Amino acid sequence: MPVQLSAPNPSQIFPIPGVNIGIAQAGVKRPGKDDLTIFLLDEGVSIGGVFTKNRFKAAPVQICESILNAVTPCVRALVINTGNANAGTGESGKAHAQMVCKATADLLSLEADQVLPFSTGVIMEPLPFQKIINALPTAIKNATSDAWTKAAYSIMTTDTVAKAFSKKVTLSGEEVTITGIAKGAGMIHPNMATMLGFLATDACISAELLKPLALELANLSFNRITVDGDTSTNDSFLIMATHKASNPMITHWGNDDAQRLLDALKEVSKLLAQAIVRDAEGATKFITLHIQGGQTLEECKKVALAIAHSPLVKTAFFASDPNLGRILAAVGYSGIEDLDQSKIELYLDNVHVATKGSRCMDYREEEGQRVMKQEEILVTVGLGRGDCSDTFWTCDLSHEYVSINADYRS
Amino acid sequence: MPVQLSAPNPSQIFPIPGVNIGIAQAGVKRPGKDDLTIFLLDEGVSIGGVFTKNRFKAAPVQICESILNAVTPCVRALVINTGNANAGTGESGKAHAQMVCKATADLLSLEADQVLPFSTGVIMEPLPFQKIINALPTAIKNATSDAWTKAAYSIMTTDTVAKAFSKKVTLSGEEVTITGIAKGAGMIHPNMATMLGFLATDACISAELLKPLALELANLSFNRITVDGDTSTNDSFLIMATHKASNPMITHWGNDDAQRLLDALKEVSKLLAQAIVRDAEGATKFITLHIQGGQTLEECKKVALAIAHSPLVKTAFFASDPNLGRILAAVGYSGIEDLDQSKIELYLDNVHVATKGSRCMDYREEEGQRVMKQEEILVTVGLGRGDCSDTFWTCDLSHEYVSINADYRS
Numbered sequence: 001m002p003v004q005l006s007a008p009n010p011s012q013i014f015p016i017p018g019v020n021i022g023i024a025q026a027g028v029k030r031p032g033k034d035d036l037t038i039f040l041l042d043e044g045v046s047i048g049g050v051f052t053k054n055r056f057k058a059a060p061v062q063i064c065e066s067i068l069n070a071v072t073p074c075v076r077a078l079v080i081n082t083g084n085a086n087a088g089t090g091e092s093g094k095a096h097a098q099m100v101c102k103a104t105a106d107l108l109s110l111e112a113d114q115v116l117p118f119s120t121g122v123i124m125e126p127l128p129f130q131k132i133i134n135a136l137p138t139a140i141k142n143a144t145s146d147a148w149t150k151a152a153y154s155i156m157t158t159d160t161v162a163k164a165f166s167k168k169v170t171l172s173g174e175e176v177t178i179t180g181i182a183k184g185a186g187m188i189h190p191n192m193a194t195m196l197g198f199l200a201t202d203a204c205i206s207a208e209l210l211k212p213l214a215l216e217l218a219n220l221s222f223n224r225i226t227v228d229g230d231t232s233t234n235d236s237f238l239i240m241a242t243h244k245a246s247n248p249m250i251t252h253w254g255n256d257d258a259q260r261l262l263d264a265l266k267e268v269s270k271l272l273a274q275a276i277v278r279d280a281e282g283a284t285k286f287i288t289l290h291i292q293g294g295q296t297l298e299e300c301k302k303v304a305l306a307i308a309h310s311p312l313v314k315t316a317f318f319a320s321d322p323n324l325g326r327i328l329a330a331v332g333y334s335g336i337e338d339l340d341q342s343k344i345e346l347y348l349d350n351v352h353v354a355t356k357g358s359r360c361m362d363y364r365e366e367e368g369q370r371v372m373k374q375e376e377i378l379v380t381v382g383l384g385r386g387d388c389s390d391t392f393w394t395c396d397l398s399h400e401y402v403s404i405n406a407d408y409r410s
Numbered sequence: 411m412p413v414q415l416s417a418p419n420p421s422q423i424f425p426i427p428g429v430n431i432g433i434a435q436a437g438v439k440r441p442g443k444d445d446l447t448i449f450l451l452d453e454g455v456s457i458g459g460v461f462t463k464n465r466f467k468a469a470p471v472q473i474c475e476s477i478l479n480a481v482t483p484c485v486r487a488l489v490i491n492t493g494n495a496n497a498g499t500g501e502s503g504k505a506h507a508q509m510v511c512k513a514t515a516d517l518l519s520l521e522a523d524q525v526l527p528f529s530t531g532v533i534m535e536p537l538p539f540q541k542i543i544n545a546l547p548t549a550i551k552n553a554t555s556d557a558w559t560k561a562a563y564s565i566m567t568t569d570t571v572a573k574a575f576s577k578k579v580t581l582s583g584e585e586v587t588i589t590g591i592a593k594g595a596g597m598i599h600p601n602m603a604t605m606l607g608f609l610a611t612d613a614c615i616s617a618e619l620l621k622p623l624a625l626e627l628a629n630l631s632f633n634r635i636t637v638d639g640d641t642s643t644n645d646s647f648l649i650m651a652t653h654k655a656s657n658p659m660i661t662h663w664g665n666d667d668a669q670r671l672l673d674a675l676k677e678v679s680k681l682l683a684q685a686i687v688r689d690a691e692g693a694t695k696f697i698t699l700h701i702q703g704g705q706t707l708e709e710c711k712k713v714a715l716a717i718a719h720s721p722l723v724k725t726a727f728f729a730s731d732p733n734l735g736r737i738l739a740a741v742g743y744s745g746i747e748d749l750d751q752s753k754i755e756l757y758l759d760n761v762h763v764a765t766k767g768s769r770c771m772d773y774r775e776e777e778g779q780r781v782m783k784q785e786e787i788l789v790t791v792g793l794g795r796g797d798c799s800d801t802f803w804t805c806d807l808s809h810e811y812v813s814i815n816a817d818y819r820s
Contacts, residue, residue, distance in 0.1 A: 055749040056742025056767070088738045090752070090768025123735020124769050228721040233739050311638040311721070311807075312815055319816035325533020328498045329643050332466025339465040342500070357466070358500025359534050397721075402809050405722055406729030 001160070003286040003375050003395070005278035008149050008164040014177045015145035016200040018042040018242025022143030023154045026135035028083035028121070028128055034154035036132060038104070038139040039078035039198065045242045047075050048210025049116075050218045052235035058087035059094040059127075060117035061234060063101065067113050068211075076110050078238070080118040080196065081132050082157055082183075087233035088124035096129040103133040107140055118196055120157055120183065120234050152181040155196055158404055159185045163275040169264045171247035171257040176203040178264055182272040185227070185281045195222060197237040197272055202244040203261055206251045213265070214239045220266055221273035224392045226308045227280040228401070239265070277393045282400030285317045288378045288393055293345075295386035299336050303381060304392040306334035314397030317377070322368030324353050331381060343384030348377065411570075413696040413785050413805070415688035418559050418574040424587045425555035426610040428452040428652025432553030433564045436545035438493035438531070438538055444564035446542060448514070448549040449488035449608065455652045457485050458620030459526075460628045462645035468497035469504040469537075470527035471644060473511065477523050478621075488648070489514050490528040490606065491542050492567055492593075497643035498534035506539040513543040517550055528606055530567055530593065530644050562591040565606055568814055569595045573685040579674045581657035581667040586613040588674050592682040595637070595691045605632060607647040607682055612654040613671055616661045623675070624649045630676055631683035634802045636718045637690040638811070649675070687803045692810030695727045698788045698803055703755075705796035709746050713791060714802040716744035724807030727787070732778030734763050741791060753794030758787065 020040040029035040049068050051061045067073050079100055086093045101115040108115075119127065152162035166179040184195030199217070218237050243249075250258045278286050289307055294300040307313055310330040316323040324346060331344055346354040348371040353363050371377060429451060436446040459478050461471045477483055489510055496503045511525040518525075529537065562572035576589040594605030609627070628647050660668045688696050699717055704710035717723055720740040726733040734756060741754055756764040758781040763773050781787060 054739060054742040055746065056738050056751045056754075085735070088735045088764060088768060090766060093768070122733070123739055124764065125735075126769075233735075233742060309719075311811070315812050315815035318812065321816065323532070325495070325498045325535075325643075328466050329464060329533055332464040332643060336465065341466045344466075354498060354534065356500060358498060358503070359536075397812060399809050399812050401721070402725050402728065402807060402812060405725035406731065 002279040003283055005161055005275055007161050008152060010149040012166060013149045013164045014166045014168065014179055015148065016177055016179050016242055017145070017202045017244035018045055019200050019240065020143040020145050021147035021151045022139040022141065023147060023150055024135040024139035024142065026081065026131045028081050028131055035082045036135050036139050037080040037151050037154045038136070038143060040108070040140070040143050041076050041240065042242060043076070045075070045240050046205065046207035046210050047073065047238060047240050048212070048214035049236065049238045050214045052233060054233050056087065056233045058085050058119060058234040059089055059097045060086055060119045061236060062094060063097055064116045064118070064236060067116060070113070074114055075116055076114045077104055077108060078116045078118060078198070079104050080155055082155055083121040084119060084125055084127050085121045085123045085234050086119040086127040089126060093127060096127040099129050100132050104136055107136055118236055120155070120196055123233060148179050148181060155181065155183040157183060157185070158281055159183050159279055161275070161279050163272055163279070165268045165271045167264045167268050169260050171203065171261060174246040176201060176245040176247050176261065178268050180268045180272050182276060184276040185279050195235055195237070195276055197222060198240070199238065199265065199268060200240040200242065201265070202242045204243045204245060204247055204249040205241040206249060209250065210239055210241060217265055217269040221269035225273050225277045226305060226392065226394050227277065227283070274393055277395050280395040281404045282398040282402070283395035284375070284398055285396040286376045286393070287317060287395060288391060290378060290380045290389065290391050291383065292380065292389035293383040293385055294388040294390070297388050297390050299383070300388055300390035301392070302336060303331055303334045303383065304390065306330040307379065307381070308392060308394035311397055317372065317396035318398045320369065320372040322348070322365055322372045324348070324368060327379065327381070328354060328357070340384070345382030345384065347380040348372070412689040413693055415571050415685055417571050418562060420559040422576060423559045423574045424576045424578065424589055425558065426587055426589050426652055427555070427612045427654035428455055429610050429650065430553040430555050431557035431561045432549040432551065433557060433560055434545040434549035434552065436491065436541045438491050438541055445492045446545050446549050447490040447561050447564045448546070448553060450518070450550070450553050451486050451650065452652060453486070455485065455650050456615065456617035456620050457483065457648055457650050458622070458624035459646065459648045460624045462643060464643050466497060466643045468495050468529060468644040469499055469507045470496055470529045471646060472504060473507050474526045474528070474646060477526060480523070484524055485526055486520050486524045487514055487518060488526045488528060488608070490565055492565055493531040494529060494535055494537050495531045495533045495644050496529040496537040499536060503537060506537040509539050510542050514546055517546055528646055530565070530606055533643060558589050558591060565591065565593040567593060567595070568691055569593050569689055571685070571689050573682055573689070575678045575681045577674045577678050579670050581613065581671060584655055584657040586611060586655040586657055586671065588678050590678045590682050592686060594686040595689050605645055605647070605686060607632060608650070609648065609675065609678060610650040610652065611675070612652045614653045614655060614657055614659040615651040616659060619660065620649055620651060627675055627679040631679035635683050635687045636715060636802065636804050637687065637693070684803055687805050690805040691814045692808040692812070693805035694785070694808055695806040696786045696803070697727060697805060698801060700788060700790045700799065700801050701793065702790065702799035703793040703795055704798040704800070707798050707800050709793070710798055710800035711802070712746060713741055713744045713793065714800065716740040717789065717791070718802060718804035721807055727782065727806035728808045730779065730782040732758070732775055732782050734758070734778060737789065737791070738764060738767070750794070755792030755794065757790040758782070
């Protein structure tokens, strides 16, 4: 059961003019499962993307990066399969992904470099490209503008809940819409989570703003979550602007309209990222880590990730056991060479647990226990070294995580 | 059940002249459990030690470091308690540890700075120093030279098997003996494992060699194991030389005698370190990671630790599932910026799994499966970048790990 996360209500996930989505069953996953999703984009849609920093980049990631690095990419379709990551598959994996793009392009009278491929699933197994190619006509034929929610389901792997959010904002009197979907539940670590994320808006935004926008949105959302510290080979996040709304073209972020749109884009990105943690494999707790008093953002991040990746901290959260010395230990080994343990403060929600590196005199374990039993927990660590602070999101480590990942392919 | 590790046979764990060990039940742990161990050292014993690199150093670690950093430490006793780590306890924790040292010194007519304190157990709870002080006379009265095996049991926390090894070597016709004990099963990560390790030899070794020797031995053993990536607040490893044997004094490592002794010391340290992994919390597999073809030792280590800390890799080993793309993914995110995925080779024992970053054409999953089912597995990763290679040891991640750490204090 995900933590405080329910399935999207299709009536609240709004279509984006300029984007149609088709879904089919290619048989990459078990028969009867949607595993192929196609986005069809009207001419003129602008795109920005960010991709995994894993040096073992999946074949589709390599192709996407090379297409989006071109001077004027004119992307008109995305092809997304689940069930196979097409990673660790070498040159033949790349050839297989290119064959899928070419087949899609032929059906749509496009060039192959107008199609971006995405894959997610098992690593190091050959992509069953022929099955995908066979199912393309069905997916294309089915494409409609109101299939976002269905697409959120069709890109799931070990996710238990589909992840889709929409938001409308008014810019100079004109309504614009943002809709996004994402998948991911394990192999989740900054830069980036094992995830695919697709965000679209009908707002008019200059094409050259989109790549830096994708980076900024990812940094504020997907790069602040971690489930297990495993950075996937396939992470991909796209932002698409279809320019179908009537707002004045946004050419920089320095005015009210732009800020309102940016805030809404950040909000949808953050909701998607948090949804991934809420639905993390086996998670029973959603944990916000707020690190303050750092000299730099980088050291806040080190501390947050040390806590978030500690199996001992994560199992203590699972057990609702306020064995909070484990958090202090993680702060201690996070890699800040000149950390002064006598300045560390630790709070669980508003319960002051440790001060000056030592247990608070008036801390009572029942208070810690009460917070640890909640499904949502805020951990605040004060480093006492400076003015920087930062926030990350993670989850606990349960028996279910082990079961899911031990049995993933069986 | 630990992996290929049986309890020490007391008749093969040899006493070290100059070292007597006494054990008592102080009541820090549950009644009826040995939890206090005292080493009594003859005058003139030389000591070298290495301690946790966690910035949150436990009180006893701070005291040990300050005593051993003195110009001529004359240590005559070690006091070791389990059940409480005396970490995250601030100034009062340090005062409590000092009171234990002072009480020990008074009973033995020593100065307080001739007593080294060690603690292991729960973090951030006040040390029940009075219970320990009350039990000191019993421990001292019981001290004998043949209590090494019993001491290996009395320093255990979540260990399921006591860890003790002995070795005899002949130096210029004179027999010398090495005996070591260690504890540790979780919170195990280089620099160092959550462990206490005590190694003694009756060999004559110059006092000034001992500190660098402790570092070298730790680097080749305890700093090459990881269970969960959590570096403890209390890690301590001591090497003691009692000078009771008749070998010619070793003043440098440049002759045959010295090399023979060094090899034996390394062997005992490695056996102790590997025993910790074999007995790791919930472990069902003992995994040797051999990384070759690195440009530097540092990058071999990065790759080994990325694999060893990946919950996805660890759960795949637990399930005996040759989902080996997870290993490639970990290599990819290990932090080598200019890694070329098309040069990566992967072997499971002698089964060639991936070549040039891609699945081998003739790799058959049954072969991978066969190796994954073994209790001892060698993973070899070739980076194809240089001539450096290195070896680390780790284990799988099982349901039992979660259970042990979720229920640690209950």
